[in-house]
Structure formats: C-alpha cells, structure tokens
Amino acid sequence: MTCGEEQRLYPSPTSFLHENHLQLFEFVGKMLGKALYEGILVDVPFASFFLNYMLQHKHSPMYSSIDELPSLDPEMYKNLNFIKTYNGDVSDLELVFAFDEDVLGQMVTHDLKPGGRFVSVTNSNKMTYIHLMARYRLHTQIKQQSAAFVQGFLSIISPEWLRIFSAPQLQRLISGDTENFDLADLKNYTRYYGGYHASHQTIVWLWDILSNDFTLQEKKLFLKFVTSCSNPPLLGFKHLEPPFSIRFVDSSDEDDNGDTPTSIVRGLFSLRKRGTTSSARLPTSSTCFNLLKLPCYKKKSILKEKLKYAIKSGAGFELS
Numbered sequence: 001m002t003c004g005e006e007q008r009l010y011p012s013p014t015s016f017l018h019e020n021h022l023q024l025f026e027f028v029g030k031m032l033g034k035a036l037y038e039g040i041l042v043d044v045p046f047a048s049f050f051l052n053y054m055l056q057h058k059h060s061p062m063y064s065s066i067d068e069l070p071s072l073d074p075e076m077y078k079n080l081n082f083i084k085t086y087n088g089d090v091s092d093l094e095l096v097f098a099f100d101e102d103v104l105g106q107m108v109t110h111d112l113k114p115g116g117r118f119v120s121v122t123n124s125n126k127m128t129y130i131h132l133m134a135r136y137r138l139h140t141q142i143k144q145q146s147a148a149f150v151q152g153f154l155s156i157i158s159p160e161w162l163r164i165f166s167a168p169q170l171q172r173l174i175s176g177d178t179e180n181f182d183l184a185d186l187k188n189y190t191r192y193y194g195g196y197h198a199s200h201q202t203i204v205w206l207w208d209i210l211s212n213d214f215t216l217q218e219k220k221l222f223l224k225f226v227t228s229c230s231n232p233p234l235l236g237f238k239h240l241e242p243p244f245s246i247r248f249v250d251s252s253d254e255d256d257n258g259d260t261p262t263s264i265v266r267g268l269f270s271l272r273k274r275g276t277t278s279s280a281r282l283p284t285s286s287t288c289f290n291l292l293k294l295p296c297y298k299k300k301s302i303l304k305e306k307l308k309y310a311i312k313s314g315a316g317f318e319l320s
Contacts (some may be wrong), residue, residue, distance in 0.1 A: 008047040010072060011145035014103060022148040029152025032174065037156055039241060041176040041229040047071040049138050051167035053146055056159055065134035073137055080130045083121075095121035097129055099136055112136055176231030181219055183211055186244060189237045194248030196294070203246065205300040206307075213304060221311040228287035242290055249284070249293040282310045 015021040035042050046054075049068035069077040083090060097116030101108050111117055112132040121129045139146075165173065172178070187207055196203055210219060224230040226244065233239045283306060284293045297303040 008045045008071060010047040010050040011142040011149060013101070013141045013145075015145055017104075022144060025145050025148035026152035029149040029154075030156055031152075033153045033156025036173060039233070039239065041174070041227070041231060041233060043175055043224065043229040043231065045175065046171060048167045050146065051170050053139075054150055054153060055162050055165065055167065055170060056150070056154075057163075065131060065138050068138055069134045076133070076137060080133060083126055084130055086126075089123065090126045091120055091122045093121070095129065097121065097132065099133065099141075101141075110136065110141075172234060176229060177234055178231050181216060181223070181232055182236065183207075183219065186223075186232070186237045189240065189243055191243050191245040192247070193245060196246055196248050202294065202296050202303065205297075205303050206246070206294065209300070209304045209307065218308070218311065222307070225311040226285045226287065226292045227290045240290060244290045244292070246292045246294055249281070249295055282306050284310070 011025060015025070018024065032042060032044075034040075048071040052068065066077065066080060069080070083093070083095075086093075097112040097119045099110045099112060101110060109117055112129070113119070116132075119125075162170065190198075192198065192200075192203065210222060214222065220230040223232065227240070237244065281295045283295065285291060286293065295306075297306065
C-alpha cells in the first residue's frame with residue numbers, strides 16, 4: 001500500500017516489483033476483513049476512491065472518475081481541471097493520450113487507449129482525455145492489486161453486509177470514531193490488576209492527567225499506545241475487546257508480558273511493600289491485550305512526564 005498527499009492509503013502501482021504482490025494484497029484484504037468481522041479497530045485511513053471500490057457499489061449514470069481523483073492525486077485533478085476550462089487551443093499544450101510513469105528512475109509510457117501516445121489532445125477530444133486519464137490513475141493502474149485486495153476482503157465480509165454503507169461509514173467501521181473521545185466512558189470500563197484499584201493514588205493521578213492536562217491529540221496518542229488504534233470503538237469502550245486494563249509493574253518486571261497469577265501476586269507484594277517503584281522506568285503497553293503496565297511513581301509530575309514521553313516516542317510498545 002502507498003499513500004497520497006492526504007496521507008490516505010491505496011494499493012501501490014509499483015507493487016509488481018515484489019514477486020508475490022497479488023497474494024500479499026489478498027492476504028491483507030483477508031486480515032482487514034477478519035478485523036472488521038471481529039470488531040477489532042485498525043488505524044488505517046484509506047483513500048475514499050478505494051473505499052468505494054471495496055464497497056462494490058454500482059455507479060450512477062452521473063458518475064465520473066474525475067470526481068474521486070482528489071483523494072488520490074490532487075495535483076493531477078488540478079491540472080485536468082485546467083485543461084477542461086482552458087480557453088485557448090489545447091493542442092498547443094502538446095498532450096497525447098498517454099501517461100508517463102517514473103518506475104525506479106526509468107520513464108514508462110502507458111497508452112490511455114490503443115496507440116494513444118500518437119494521438120494528440122485537442123479541444124474536441126479533451127473531455128475524453130480527462131476521463132481516460134482519471135480512470136487510468138484511479139482504476140486501471142492498480143486494477144490487479146485492488147481486485148486481489150477486495151477478493152480477500154470479501155472472502156470474509158459478505159458484500160450484502162456492505163450495501164447500506166457509504167465510504168465514510170466504512171472507514172468508521174474499520175478505524176472507529178475519529179471525532180469523539182469519551183474519557184469517562186474509557187474510565188468506566190477499565191479493569192485494574194496487580195494491586196491497583198480505581199481509588200489508588202497513581203490511578204487518580206493518571207485519570208486527572210488524561211482529563212485535564214492532555215490535549216485531544218495526546219489522548220488519542222495514549223489510546224493508540226495502549227490499543228494500537230487512536231480512535232474509540234463506534235459503540236463505546238464497553239465494546240473494546242479485550243477490555244482496557246491497567247496493571248502495576250515494578251522495575252524488576254522487565255520480562256513480564258502478561259497477567260499471570262505470579263505477576264499479580266508479585267504486583268500486590270511490591271505495591272504494599274514500597275508503594276513506589278523506580279522513577280526511571282517508563283509506562284509500557286501490550287496492545288494485543290489493551291493493557292497499560294504502569295509503574296507506581298512517587299509524584300504526579302513524574303507520571304505525567306513519563307507518560308507523555310512514552311506515548312510520543314513509542315517507547316515501551318510491546319506486541320505481547
């Protein structure tokens with residue numbers, strides 16, 4: 001996959017450089033379908049034209065490829081609109097019905113129609129040129145990659161289930177709600193382990209920092225740090241699976257990657273014995289379990305400093 005100027009993903013036109021690229025696209029499509037089926041959010045913003053392709057909606061008679069071009073190539077969209085509204089003789093621009101592509105430093109010419117590189121664009125055929133160029137960029141150029149991806153996706157998700165959704169709605173199903181972040185809802189469905197509880201001083205500090213000191217962007221970074229997705233579930237954190245959890249960790253727990261009876265007992269013992277842990281250790285996370293592993297810091301200011309550093313640098317990220 002690659003991304004356009006809007007940083008939204010679509011299949012890479014040069015993926016053919018990899019021998020098994022179509023199998024990989026089909027596999028990624030299956031993975032996305034499985035995540036959607038299981039209600040697992042994936043923080044991947046797709047280009048709107050590609051979302052529409054995934055939905056397999058039939059286009060209306062008024063559909064035009066150029067309308068979706070801005071989500072892929074805003075600069076080309078601007079240039080094609082210039083040609084469309086150009087009042088002079090378009091043939092003066094010396095355009096032909098072909099698209100030149102730079103592939104690893106080598107210029108490759110693709111005809112937009114048979115023999116297109118020898119057909120000049122004129123005032124009488126410029127609209128045909130515009131539509132063929134837009135269609136090539138949006139569809140023909142990545143036809144095989146898109147088909148392989150969608151084949152994998154639809155092997156998990158029935159096309160019947162998708163008919164009622166628009167492209168923006170499908171993106172929300174994939175990545176969650178990008179606009180709302182209800183911190184109280186997250187707090188309400190949080191579980192605590194290792195001696196922590198809702199009224200523990202460190203936990204009180206944590207929620208106060210998130211609520212009053214963090215910006216919306218920092219809250220999203222925190223959520224991404226602990227769940228791998230910066231957006232909450234569409235139906236709220238009640239439906240986050242597994243539930244968000246916070247567990248005490250001690251400086252001696254460097255190799256601990258999960259909640260076992262031993263780790264919980266050790267956490268209870270450590271917490272009651274000292275009440276604090278090393279200020280050098282950063283908060284860590286296990287995104288597969290939506291788990292925040294949080295040391296018991298001596299001061300709120302230290303917790304705030306360490307948490308901000310962890311979420312902004314990706315420190316402590318674990319795929320356990």
